[in-house]
């Protein structure tokens with residue numbers, strides 16, 4: 001039987017409709033939320049994601065500011081741009097598009113962001129609050145993709161309570177922060193984080209009620225790894241060029257045959273990607289509401 005689809009486009013559209021009303025209410029109070037993006041270099045994927053963030057802002061009434069910098073930018077020049085955004089009252093939140101070029105120290109850049117303007121929730125203060133505030137609501141921005149994964153499942157009437165979640169990939173935007181989030185009492189999941197050093201990944205995956213595949217390794221999750229009835233979220237992004245058309249397309253971490261075994265799968269594209277974008281807007285709106 002074919003799995004049901006976790007439609008990220010539909011869920012993201014619903015979130016954006018809700019946010020439009022909240023932005024209108026903020027504007028009535030004279031508060032204009034403004035998201036800035038910092039893009040370094042000319043990677044077409046990153047350019048496409050950043051352009052999408054500006055389109056999303058326009059759709060819900062958030063002002064947006066662009067800072068596009070050449071690949072050759074130095075650490076000091078990039079930090080000066082962040083200092084300027086930290087001081088700019090029209091920028092209420094901002095993101096630095098990742099990945100950054102190899103000559104840039106990404107950790108130092110993330111630490112330079114004012115935690116009160118950290119729309120991605122990746123500043124050490126905000127990641128630390130995610131770990132510390134175990135028994136009270138978190139009043140600081142949370143990483144967008146983990147938030148998007150959680151929302152996508154819940155908006156389809158599914159619960160995390162008591163589920164064994166196996167996450168594949170230990171990157172800073174998904175794998176590392178999703179465990180502290182899903183193990184909070186309100187979600188109550190049990191999380192296993194796997195990575196390239198995990199022995200017998202297939203055997204670990206077979207124990208999962210939910211798989212979150214965020215390794216960026218095409219087709220790493222296959223049908224024989226998946227327990228019948230599991231929920232499978234495909235967060236991985238690899239790009240493949242079609243030899244006939246020369247056009248590039250996104251391929252995920254989940255082999256399409258998984259849909260014959262799982263109960264629910266998120267398509268890729270059209271699953272977690274649009275949710276990441278919607279939850280970024282939600283972070284911006286929440287930060288403006290709290291300010």
Ligand SMILES: Nc1nc2c(c(=O)[nH]1)N[C@@H](CN(C=O)c1ccc(C(=O)N[C@@H](CCC(=O)O)C(=O)O)cc1)CN2
Nearest residue numbers: 049095096097098120144173250269270271273274276
């Ligand atoms: N500063 C950040 N950098 C990066 C993040 C992040 O959350 N913060 N995540 C990813 C890229 N990303 C957002 O920035 C992102 C990835 C994918 C999508 C998306 O909507 N994808 C579409 C398909 C797109 C395509 O065809 O290329 C989909 O899934 O339907 C949005 C945002 C790394 N960097």
